[in-house]
Amino acid sequence: MRIKGTFLDEISHDIPHQNWSHAEWDRDFKLMKDAGIDTVIMIRSGYKKWQTFPSKVLMEYEDTYPVYEDLLQMFLELSEKHDMDFYFGLYDSGKYWTNGDYIKEIDINRRLVDEVWSKYGHFSSFNGWYISQECSRKTGDIIHLYNELGLHCKDVSGGLPTMISPYIDGVKNISQYTSQTTHANGVSLKQHKEEWGEIFEGISKSVDVVAFQDGHVEFDQLAEFLTINKELADKSGLECWTNSETFDRDMPIKFLPIKWEKLWLKLEKAAQAGIENAITFEFSHFMSPQSAYLQAGHLYNRYMEYLNKGNY
DSSP: OOEEEEEEOSSOSSSOOOOOOHHHHHHHHHHHHHTTOOEEEESOSEETTEESSOOHHHHHHHOOOOOSSOHHHHHHHHHHHTTOEEEEEOEEOSSTGGGTOHHHHHHHHHHHHHHHHHHHTTOTTEEEEEOOOOOSSOOTTHHHHHHHHHHHHHHHHTSOOEEEOOOOOOTTOOOTTSSOOOOSOOOOHHHHHHHHHHHHHHHTTTOOEEEEESOSSOHHHHHHHHHHHHHHHHHHTOEEEEEOOOEESSSSSSOEEOOHHHHHHHHHHHHHTTOOOEEESOHHHHTOTTSSSHHHHHHHHHHHHHHHTTOO
16 A cells, blocks of 8 residues: 555644745655655645635635735646646635535635636646545535535536545544544444445545545554445445545644554555555655654655565
């Protein structure tokens, strides 16, 4: 099992910014490529009032803060330079859909997708879409949201693939704003299977790839959940990848690069479940030799040794 893709986390609310310029990003794309990564996914193009590019739609509807550098264009250009596939992440309002107003979330994103494809769709590296509204359960109108946005992305772009990366409502599904690392009542395997079976059946024509985040359950539970995810995805005709997190959820400090043996174990569990592709959240903070975290570069070294020994 190898990590083939990574998120690009340029609009985040819980991870420190690294203040990179084009030069640092260029070096990081080279490091990614050396590690076998061929796909980059911009996790979201905007969150609340922050955005990655000067979007007229977001400025009009959300009164967003000004943008001083077009990061979207930079990422597309670097993806072309380093021969990578780029997936565009949609806008997360941080309020409409989480408060039950799925229609408004959909409406803004439909307009944003039109704008983005019109302005950036000519890039050869633009090869997919990421629906950035992440969930763990069948809540509200999440199926309708995925359907509307996934189908619109496909219609606009001539059928480019769409991806989601949900999470499991496990014992490690804990707020980043607390020092706790677990809680008592994680979702049961039975309930997880029932809810996601219904979700997958409902989005089978609008979503192509599902990559569950792998950090919200205990390590000895992971294989069972991953196996269920793979079986459900296969049944509904979705590709099932794993989002193997490269940060550690077991520590009260949120968040630090993960211990290499933990990442190795999670990749093994995914392989045992029959999953063939892995992406990660995310390379630049938690795995890059350029990261602000010193131990991220050591994780990169251990992973490269793993690749060179052919352990995957």
